[in-house]
Amino acid sequence: MHRKKQIVYISHCILNQNAVIREWERAQGAFNNIIRVLLEDNISIIQLPCPEFTFLGENRPPKTKEEYDIPTYRSLCSQLTIQVVNQIKEYIINDYEILGLIGIQGSPSCEASGEKGIFMEELMKLIKEENIDLNIFDIPEEYIEEQSQEVIDAFKSYIRKIL
Numbered sequence: 828m829h830r831k832k833q834i835v836y837i838s839h840c841i842l843n844q845n846a847v848i849r850e851w852e853r854a855q856g857a858f859n860n861i862i863r864v865l866l867e868d869n870i871s872i873i874q875l876p877c878p879e880f881t882f883l884g885e886n887r888p889p890k891t892k893e894e895y896d897i898p899t900y901r902s903l904c905s906q907l908t909i910q911v912v913n914q915i916k917e918y919i920i921n922d923y924e925i926l927g928l929i930g931i932q933g934s935p936s937c938e939a940s941g942e943k944g945i946f947m948e949e950l951m952k953l954i955k956e957e958n959i960d961l962n963i964f965d966i967p968e969e970y971i972e973e974q975s976q977e978v979i980d981a982f983k984s985y986i987r988k989i990l
């Protein structure tokens with residue numbers, strides 16, 4: 828067997844909707860149809876931690892980015908990203924391709940493009956310091972499992988582009 832050495836980092840809740848705010852889940856478990864696109868191309872998936880769950884637990888209220896933007900939360904996000912970036916560096920040194928980073932549009936923590944969430948801001952800061960370039964895709968706010976074929980098509984195009 829030979830390994831393909833292609834990896835995508837994804838926001839935690841793409842694989843585990845149990846981590847989102849109660850009643851805000853958009854799938855019963857994972858975003859299966861998004862994950863399936865990656866699996867079909869034998870792309871390995873690394874699940875980022877859920878910073879909000881880590882900070883406030885499962886039964887947390889919805890909060891804005893401004894409400895989350897306090898030193899203790901930034902510091903937690905910053906700590907969580909150190910391990911992630913060390914791992915990315917280790918893969919790159921050993922000739923793995925980090926194909927991309929998949930975030931969650933509209934999340935005060937995990938939006939990776941546009942108005943970045945706090946966790947992604949901290950992650951990007953470290954990634955930039957290491958001169959690492961990542962292709963970014965955010966799962967749109969309107970995505971609901973089994974009801975969003977347009978998003979799946981857009982995601983497939985993104986994957987074709989970065990492969």
Ligand code: SF4
Pocket residue numbers: 838839840841846847848876877878879880931934936937
């Ligand atoms: S968007 Fe980020 S903080 Fe929100 S549930 Fe998903 S992983 Fe957790």
